[in-house]
Amino acid sequence: MPDGASGMAAPVLVREDRGAVATLTLNRPAARNGLSLALLDALSAALRDIATNSGLRCVVIQAEGPVFCAGHDLKEITAHFADADGGHAFFADSMARCAAVMQAIPAVPQPVIAAVQGMATAAGCQLAAACDMVLAAEEARFCTPGVEIGLFCSTPAVALSRAVPRKAAMEMLLTAEPIDAAEARRIGLVNRILPGASLRAEAAALAARIAGRSALAVQLGKRNFHRQAGLPLAEAYEVAAAAMVENLLAEDAAEGIGAFLGKRAPEWRHR
Template identity: 85%
Template sequence: MPDGSSGVSLPVLLREDRDAVTTLTLNRPAARNGLSLALLDALRAELERIAADNAIRCVVIRAEGPVFCAGHDLKEITAHFGDADGGHAFFADSMARCARVMQAIPALPQPVIAAVQGMATAAGCQLAAACDLVIAAEEARFCTPGVEIGLFCSTPAVPLARAVPRKAAMEMLLTGEPIGAEEARRIGLVNRVVPRAALDGEAAALAARIAGRSALAVQLGKRTFHRQAGLPLEEAYAAATAAMVENLLAEDAAEGIGAFLAKRAPEWKHR
């Protein structure tokens, strides 16, 4: 696929499978890993493959170069201002493709970890916020600067407002000012902050730890967590109670409880 910046044919997304962990690497460093249509389509295709692969139990999303992701590819967007419809069809298609990717991440059975090494801007911040967990390098920055160019970050606001307190999200959206990794951790956007040299190792270690759990329990738990979060309290408890009963009936629950009582390591069947 063309990388959209130099005309050279390069894969815009790299995939590496190691044990039960898949690492997806945004690979448009010369374009600040902007979310071109090609990159969005590649992400969606890989997420669909991963969702259907029971051997994969955790996913890491990382990026090449100094920038994690600068958001939508503004050069690609600008090229359509002169369309007969003013760019309406292209803009609608681009935003819809992006929304499908961002929704596919929480819907993915496997947990997803973002490893953010640099700036995550606009839809790049959206991508990080959509992930289940975020590990950031000390120099990482997060911002939703659309307001500075007359384009409010309405779609990045969706996962951002679900990841951090409302007023913290609104301050980021209204000012467009970047926040550092430690501030992002303080407000709940980031789980851990580590030195840059330790970032990939920390993400891999966390992914391996998650992958070592019962896949059935983790996947059921992720699905239930996202479902109950949008429900009123009584309905949330009903959904969570049903999930607990379903989980208790699984082979892995009997194995895990038995192993705990016997003080031995469990042997997961992932069912």
């Protein structure tokens, strides 16, 4: 979308680092924040940079306009049906880039919070489900409607089925019916429901609170949470026990325990 003042195209993703929190804002409101290749690439680049920035300790993903994200950009996809290969190369590349973003979110050391203000559809629902926490406005809706256009939401199903019970995921995938924020919270897709007017402020406050913890403890915890989640029980406890030992040997654990016993505020060194 052109910038009326400069004639330049507005960035598809806006990043703002404030203190220890990075905020990524999807900025294609006229296209319902569809995940074009340009937006996927911008998300990938931002997440790569954030992952290596030790000064950043939490991330918020939000969106401009009334829609959080409508999924893949269907106009961009449709344009490639006329390719010599019927669009095969483009579709494969698009799905690979999207999968890379969805895997980068749990892989970055910092916790990632989605602030969903409107409809999160298909890969937009996938984007929310991939995040560590989801805050939803009261008017937010979540939907995986691909089956209605003959395109089952197979890739959104990956993140969705890891965020909610399988039968709840299958109901969303097979019926294509949108669920409201209350139902999304009931099945575990959403952590908190907030008035739309305060969604961004509440997301920023939560991110700042998390960023105020020991970065070492939080990042070690996130990494090992995801590692153990898919393991059998005995292996999960092996991973978790090793993580606890690693954490106990860190300076911040000694500081935190000492501060607790001494009834004072801890002074984190993040190591």
